[in-house]
Amino acid sequence: MKRILKEPLLHFLLLGAGLFLAYSLLPKDRRSAESGNIVITQGQIENLALGFTKTWSRPPSSEELEGLVNDRVREEVYFREAIAMGLDKDDTVIRRRLRQKMEFMSEDIATLAEPTDADLNAYFQAHADSFRVPPQFTFRQVYLNPEKHGTNLAHDAAQLLAQLNQSGSDADLATLGDAFLLDQPFTAMPASEVAKLFGEKFAAQLAELPPGPWQGPVRSGYGAHLVLVSERTEARLPTLAEVREPLRQAWSEARRLELNESFYQKLLEHYTVTVESPSAEKNKKLAKSK
Numbered sequence: 001m002k003r004i005l006k007e008p009l010l011h012f013l014l015l016g017a018g019l020f021l022a023y024s025l026l027p028k029d030r031r032s033a034e035s036g037n038i039v040i041t042q043g044q045i046e047n048l049a050l051g052f053t054k055t056w057s058r059p060p061s062s063e064e065l066e067g068l069v070n071d072r073v074r075e076e077v078y079f080r081e082a083i084a085m086g087l088d089k090d091d092t093v094i095r096r097r098l099r100q101k102m103e104f105m106s107e108d109i110a111t112l113a114e115p116t117d118a119d120l121n122a123y124f125q126a127h128a129d130s131f132r133v134p135p136q137f138t139f140r141q142v143y144l145n146p147e148k149h150g151t152n153l154a155h156d157a158a159q160l161l162a163q164l165n166q167s168g169s170d171a172d173l174a175t176l177g178d179a180f181l182l183d184q185p186f187t188a189m190p191a192s193e194v195a196k197l198f199g200e201k202f203a204a205q206l207a208e209l210p211p212g213p214w215q216g217p218v219r220s221g222y223g224a225h226l227v228l229v230s231e232r233t234e235a236r237l238p239t240l241a242e243v244r245e246p247l248r249q250a251w252s253e254a255r256r257l258e259l260n261e262s263f264y265q266k267l268l269e270h271y272t273v274t275v276e277s278p279s280a281e282k283n284k285k286l287a288k289s290k
Contacts, residue, residue, distance in 0.1 A: 038076050115251045123251045131243045135191045138231040142177035144224040157217045164214040
């Protein structure tokens with residue numbers, strides 16, 4: 001059944017049937033400009049009442065409902081007269097709205113099909129880089145403010161580095177180095193986030209540091225840092241189960257775009273499109289002036 005629902009031919013048949021059904025359900029007065037009858041059906045009245053209830057969290061009174069119906073009649077009168085006067089022609093807002101409605105129809109068809117595991121796996125393999133888990137780092141740092149240390153920065157960093165490696169994990173980082181804006185430790189932080197906080201150069205240098213001892217100084221946009229990397233996870237491709245939901249959403253969006261384009265191309269087959277070039281138009285004007 002799922003296979004059948006995914007067939008493009010079925011989608012086009014359903015779209016065609018939907019268009020035909022929508023047209024056939026229109027009131028005759030809507031299809032004929034000569035008709036002067038306006039019928040407000042019970043179903044339309046119920047929809048008006050439902051819309052009022054959703055907005056105001058209570059049903060409309062009889063007077064309010066009568067007002068809604070009168071406004072619906074006014075809208076219909078203005079709509080028909082505007083169409084009769086051709087006010088819908090060359091109106092950008094109306095054209096865009098009608099285009100949206102046509103696209104919504106094809107999108108509704110796209111939601112009928114749910115991807116199989118084979119569909120998801122094929123999409124996953126074709127777009128693996130979009131789902132790849134980036135490198136992650138768990139690290140601590142001690143900051144050295146270049147303005148505070150001046151020309152002694154390298155010397156002070158070397159002394160502090162020796163002290164940190166001697167103290168090991170017992171070092172009280174709150175009493176070492178200079179005040180820093182960012183909290184720590186930084187746990188399982190993706191490389192992209194490291195780059196956002198510290199800069200691309202810092203992230204690149206961090207990727208080269210092996211886990212274990214204190215190392216540095218490592219430069220960032222803030223200044224100099226002594227860094228201890230306690231854990232580093234290399235970039236990897238997740239399993240299908242790990243990314244099933246975002247993968248399904250991505251597949252559905254790609255399918256929606258594909259069906260919209262296919263639907264448009266089918267409609268386009270009924271038209272001959274001519275795009276006049278500016279040069280050709282200019283040549284015509286020159287010919288007339290001679």
